[in-house]
Amino acid sequence: MIAVSTGAIFARLADAPALVIAAYRVGLAAMILTPLALWKVRREIYHLSRNDIILSIISGMFLALHFASWISSLNYTSVANSVVLVNTNPIWVALMTPVITGERINRTSLFSIAISVVGVGIIGAGDIVTGNAALWGDFLALIGSVVFWFA
Helix, strand or coil, X not given: CHHHHHHXXXXXXXXXXXXXXXXXXXXXXXXXXXXXXXXXXXXHHHCCCHHHHHHHHHHHHHHHHHHHHHHHHCCCCCHHHHHXXXXXXXXXXXXXXXXXXXXXXXXXXXXHHHHHHHHHHHHHHHHHHHCXXXXXXXXXXXXXXXXXHHC
């Protein structure tokens, strides 16, 4: 929890291009988790189907897009705006659920989404004063949120 909560701050403080920071973040996690996964669930890994492997690769590509766009957003907008916007993925899940599963969104969820959209609008409006760079950062953070849904 601490690592996830402070990730944006450390990414902002790092003196490296956004894609390098993203690669380090994922690479270090892979170095830690791969031996543990091989130790704990080796049999399941070796029995993955071809389709499972393809879906994992596609998911990894979307995760890479998530990190690339989100960490890039930190070069343009504030850490607070970036983190709030990249964590709007529950909105995208709620909006895509009816399309994928056919389930309806209840009134409470719709109301919550509306409040969230107003909040995103307020963040964007505040960045209009700051300039186009901040809006670009906000947009990149939103892209990071949307593509995370596919990961």
